[in-house]
Amino acid sequence: MTRVGAVLACVLAVVLIELVAIGQARELLLVAAGIPVAVGLGWLVWSLFEQFDTSDESDIDEMENGPAEILRRWQARAQMLVDRADGTRAEWDRHLRPLLAKEFELASGQRATRNRRAVEAAGIHQFGHELWRWVDPVNSALRDQTGRAPGRAALAEILSRLQRM
The missing domain is CATH 1.10.287 (Helix Hairpins)
Structure with missing residues (x-):
């Protein structure tokens, strides 16, 4: 009723x-x-x-699975980003390049808006010419749907060099 x-x-x-x-x-x-x-x-x-009523058992299950759910979502997002490393250059530039450039700025202490030449020199020194072109925030081509991204191997090398900084 x-x-x-x-x-x-x-x-x-x-x-x-x-x-x-x-x-x-x-x-x-x-x-x-x-x-x-x-x-x-x-x-x-x-x-x-x-x-x-807040004493519902399903709410308790959700609270208990909170960290597990957060970890599952993080892993799914990380897997999605890694999969984009094998996609097109536009996908790389849209999803991975901003994250990598931001991590480089934070690790190096160089801000691209202050001194572009210093950031570029530090990036080439850290990654080399070949890998720097995939991290450089200025070298973006969001409309390049035919060009290939560098792949998982390049992403792994970029991440390991960022980690060593």
């Missing part, structure tokens, strides 16, 4: 009790009308408590 149906049933019960009580005993009219109202309000409060 919905809440609206329950309210209508209580109102109908109050009206019927009042009609019967008027003919029988007027002094019991207030008590007789209050009983269905109390029952209806009690049912409404009970349904609200059930709706907002």
